[in-house]
Amino acid sequence: MVDLPDGEKILRKLSVGLVQTNNGIEKDGFLKYPYSKNLQRAINYLSFFYLMNGLPIPIGIGELIEKAKTVPLGEWQLNLSDDEYQNELLLDDEGVPTELCEELAAEELDYNNPDSFQRRIFESIKNLAESSKNPDITYTQIREFLVKYPLSTQDERSDILLDVSLKSNIFKELVLDEVYQDKIPSAYYVNGMILRCELCGNLIKNQKNNLTCTNKGCEFNRLSNSKKQKKYQELNPGQEVRQAHFGVRRYMSIPGIPELKLKDDLEKIGCKVTLWPGLDLCDLFVETPSDFKISIDVKDWKYPHELAKNVNQKVMPIKELESKGFSSDLYCYVFPDIRKKENPNYKNAFKSACNPKVEAFYAKDIIAKIKEIWS
Numbered sequence: 359m360v361d362l363p364d365g366e367k368i369l370r371k372l373s374v375g376l377v378q379t380n381n382g383i384e385k386d387g388f389l390k391y392p393y394s395k396n397l398q399r400a401i402n403y404l405s406f407f408y409l410m411n412g413l414p415i416p417i418g419i420g421e422l423i424e425k426a427k428t429v430p431l432g433e434w435q436l437n438l439s440d441d442e443y444q445n446e447l448l449l450d451d452e453g454v455p456t457e458l459c460e461e462l463a464a465e466e467l468d469y470n471n472p473d474s475f476q477r478r479i480f481e482s483i484k485n486l487a488e489s490s491k492n493p494d495i496t497y498t499q500i501r502e503f504l505v506k507y508p509l510s511t512q513d514e515r516s517d518i519l520l521d522v523s524l525k526s527n528i529f530k531e532l533v534l535d536e537v538y539q540d541k542i543p544s545a546y547y548v549n550g551m552i553l554r555c556e557l558c559g560n561l562i563k564n565q566k567n568n569l570t571c572t573n574k575g576c577e578f579n580r581l582s583n584s585k586k587q588k589k590y591q592e593l594n595p596g597q598e599v600r601q602a603h604f605g606v607r608r609y610m611s612i613p614g615i616p617e618l619k620l621k622d623d624l625e626k627i628g629c630k631v632t633l634w635p636g637l638d639l640c641d642l643f644v645e646t647p648s649d650f651k652i653s654i655d656v657k658d659w660k661y662p663h664e665l666a667k668n669v670n671q672k673v674m675p676i677k678e679l680e681s682k683g684f685s686s687d688l689y690c691y692v693f694p695d696i697r698k699k700e701n702p703n704y705k706n707a708f709k710s711a712c713n714p715k716v717e718a719f720y721a722k723d724i725i726a727k728i729k730e731i732w733s
């Protein structure tokens with residue numbers, strides 16, 4: 359008897375396959391055979407699911423990709439319990455995964471998954487930090503580098519080698535050489551140059567004469583064409599420009615951007631902020647001027663229900679934080695303000711889907727609260 363996954367599981371597998379397929383296209387500059395094994399497996403599951411339910415089955419990968427670009431999820435007949443996604447697509451008209459697709463794939467691809475590439479990198483960084491004179495500082499230096507440089511030049515990689523106080527050849531072999539393997543395909547050059555977003559550090563591509571940051575949620579993509587002109591750097595391909603592995607970019611670098619921004623904003627109002635305390639037990643440990651202590655995880659997800667599912671699987675490790683000297687008066691999640699703008703009900707939707715109950719704030723609100731009450 360075959361154990362057939364339900365519609366939601368199939369959707370998640372499909373999303374993983376689509377993300378990996380796109381990842382391959384970005385790396386090579388074109389769609390290469392064989393396609394992602396996960397995509398093929400997801401198509402098999404989907405075909406079987408449709409067959410069992412008496413529905414017409416998709417023929418192949420091309421048809422499936424077309425469907426992902428044009429048919430909203432509500433029409434896929436997957437019996438999804440969550441109607442939040444009814445009108446959403448899995449791929450945009452260029453075939454690039456939407457934010458929903460990336461968030462559906464996160465369970466399998468983010469660094470909490472012990473089998474993922476980024477988990478291996480995360481463990482290497484942790485081990486290297488632990489063997490250094492000052493583990494917290496070393497860990498933070500390396501993580502900050504990965505957040506700031508999803509795209510890096512040879513000079514930038516050499517500079518971090520000098521900055522980090524540990525055996526540099528091991529760091530180079532286990533982290534830098536592993537993470538920065540991908541050259542930028544020349545199909546993505548703009549006038550012979552590689553464009554790097556000044557807002558998030560990711561690659562900018564020319565899509566139908568429109569400059570687009572490959573970090574889909576980046577503010578760059580909401581700017582007018584004239585404003586975009588000042589918001590990128592031009593890198594010469596001769597500078598040995600390398601892109602970080604997709605998993606590191608998407609699930610380590612991009613989430614780090616709002617973490618660093620919140621740190622800056624909190625320091626501006628007089629707080630002392632420790633990044634990734636206890637080698638990443640949470641994102642920020644904040645001490646206000648009146649010595650109120652707050653442990654924060656910054657979460658920048660578009661879909662609050664997907665975020666809640668992720669948080670339910672990995673709650674903040676309060677006991678470990680306490681045992682490492684980071685006892686706090688408040689443990690909470692913080693969302694960038696843009697999430698409220700996009701969806702005024704975001705926080706409530708997240709909190710009601712969280713189990714156990716957690717505290718959550720928009721960035722603006724926690725800063726206001728610190729200014730009013732805790733400083």
Ligand SMILES: [Zn+2]
Binds near residue numbers: 559571573
């Ligand atoms: Zn960007």
